Amino acid sequence: MSLELDRRLADVGTRFRIFPQPRFLQKADGSGPLFPEPELVTVSVEPGGMQAGPGDDRMFVVDAIGKLPYNSFFRPPFRGAARPPVRPGDDGHFDHLDPASREFSAATMYATVRRVLDIWEDYFGRTIQWHFESDFSRLELIPLIEWDNAQSGYGFLEFGFGRKPNGTIDHDRPFCENFDVLAHELGHSIIFAEVGVPASPFDEGIDYGGMHESAGDLVAIVASLHFHSVVDLLLDSTKGNLLTINGLDRVGELSDSREIRVALNSRRMSDVGDEPHDRSLPLTGAIFDTMVEVFQQDLVARKLISDDLRTRSTNLPGTSQDLVEIQAEFTAAYTGNEAAFKDSLLRARDYLGRLLAVTWGNISPDFLTYHGILRALLQADREITGGDNVEIIRACFAWREIAPVPTSLLLRQHTIADCGVSLGKGATVAGGRAVADPRIPGPRVNGVTSAARI
Numbered sequence: 316m317s318l319e320l321d322r323r324l325a326d327v328g329t330r331f332r333i334f335p336q337p338r339f340l341q342k343a344d345g346s347g348p349l350f351p352e353p354e355l356v357t358v359s360v361e362p363g364g365m366q367a368g369p370g371d372d373r374m375f376v377v378d379a380i381g382k383l384p385y386n387s388f389f390r391p392p393f394r395g396a397a398r399p400p401v402r403p404g405d406d407g408h409f410d411h412l413d414p415a416s417r418e419f420s421a422a423t424m425y426a427t428v429r430r431v432l433d434i435w436e437d438y439f440g441r442t443i444q445w446h447f448e449s450d451f452s453r454l455e456l457i458p459l460i461e462w463d464n465a466q467s468g469y470g471f472l473e474f475g476f477g478r479k480p481n482g483t484i485d486h487d488r489p490f491c492e493n494f495d496v497l498a499h500e501l502g503h504s505i506i507f508a509e510v511g512v513p514a515s516p517f518d519e520g521i522d523y524g525g526m527h528e529s530a531g532d533l534v535a536i537v538a539s540l541h542f543h544s545v546v547d548l549l550l551d552s553t554k555g556n557l558l559t560i561n562g563l564d565r566v567g568e569l570s571d572s573r574e575i576r577v578a579l580n581s582r583r584m585s586d587v588g589d590e591p592h593d594r595s596l597p598l599t600g601a602i603f604d605t606m607v608e609v610f611q612q613d614l615v616a617r618k619l620i621s622d623d624l625r626t627r628s629t630n631l632p633g634t635s636q637d638l639v640e641i642q643a644e645f646t647a648a649y650t651g652n653e654a655a656f657k658d659s660l661l662r663a664r665d666y667l668g669r670l671l672a673v674t675w676g677n678i679s680p681d682f683l684t685y686h687g688i689l690r691a692l693l694q695a696d697r698e699i700t701g702g703d704n705v706e707i708i709r710a711c712f713a714w715r716e717i718a719p720v721p722t723s724l725l726l727r728q729h730t731i732a733d734c735g736v737s738l739g740k741g742a743t744v745a746g747g748r749a750v751a752d753p754r755i756p757g758p759r760v761n762g763v764t765s766a767a768r769i
């Protein structure tokens with residue numbers, strides 16, 4: 316979401332408080348939680364449009380009592396007993412709730428999903444209509460069921476709790492307060508809505524499955540980069556040296572965050588199999604790297620780092636670049652220019668959000684391949700920037716070994732004989748057999764019919 320829209324919403328929307336990252340993440344020195352206070356967020360719905368729950372015209376919270384998880388025979392809408400809906404304060408906002416209360420958890424679930432939807436609808440430039448719209452108009456959100464798991468399904472998100480080491484439910488770790496998990500699940504809903512599902516029973520959907528998990532992570536990463544506290548911590552700990560290769564050791568305390576770990580992975584296609592979460596990693600890495608490269612390109616354009624530093628920090632690993640020296644140069648460049656670095660990163664974030672929205676809006680789910688996604692990204696960049704970043708995208712995907720599958724017909728060479736065009740005066744080859752064809756005299760180059768006819 317653009318900074319301008321974010322500022323506008325802050326004036327007209329409804330206020331909530333949510334934790335940017337789970338409360339159980341601790342500072343490295345053990346002095347306390349990494350994010351001790353919830354951060355103020357404003358959702359796009361005005362106080363006058365809010366309902367108790369909380370809810371609005373797109374989604375609503377039901378704090379169900381004694382509910383079992385939905386399954387294939389037990390589906391929304393939930394008609395059982397529920398706790399009273401959470402109400403706003405006298406000013407119409409929900410930022411008055413005590414973080415220790417159950418009401419806070421319920422309101423957090425609504426605010427997180429609503430905020431992530433606001434962010435992505437801005438990138439799409441339109442309303443994202445739910446994939447279950449033929450049955451329900453609103454997404455049902457169930458915050459705190461007695462279950463050591465969470466799930467998203469047709470028309471609902473329902474969340475339980477994490478697990479203790481001894482296998483019992485950990486009531487200190489409600490999934491509904493975990494921004495990354497909620498955003499990831501909403502990411503699946505966005506893909507169902509905007510890309511759809513494969514139609515053919517012969518389509519194994521291997522890359523489609525990897526794309527789905529990657530999209531969930533990217534939806535969450537881009538959304539979490541809307542928290543000033545997350546962006547500040549990320550930049551302060553890396554000094555802008557964000558390239559994913561060997562990046563995890565640079566993000567310090569944030570490396571306990573699942574989505575940061577996923578973004579800063581260095582897996583290539585030859586490292587992964589067909590399992591969707593595993594397979595998603597090279598794709599997520601290639602796309603996150605694209606954002607980082609665009610960020611660094613902007614730093615160079617604004618003379619905040621040298622082109623030489625950018626090149627050296629990119630050509631890793633496998634080169635003999637001095638990582639310590641590179642980090643020292645980033646630290647020197649960042650110090651005193653923190654606001655400018657942040658502005659560049661937020662611009663790169665918004666470029667990535669828009670790039671993904673255009674890409675997802677254009678791809679078909681049928682027989683989808685990572686190579687097809689790469690081509691859709693290149694096309695999206697041409698639509699958004701006129702093609703300014705196509706070389707960056709190509710390089711990031713090449714490093715991840717994302718290319719046409721070796722058996723792809725795209726890689727088959729076509730000789731002019733295959734194409735049945737003229738090989739000599741008045742003759743063509745069709746199906747390997749020379750035939751006379753007076754219609755194709757054709758321009759000739761070095762004795763061969765010109766490529767323009769092939």
Ligand SMILES: [Zn+2]
Binds near residue numbers: 499503527528531
């Ligand atoms: Zn997932």
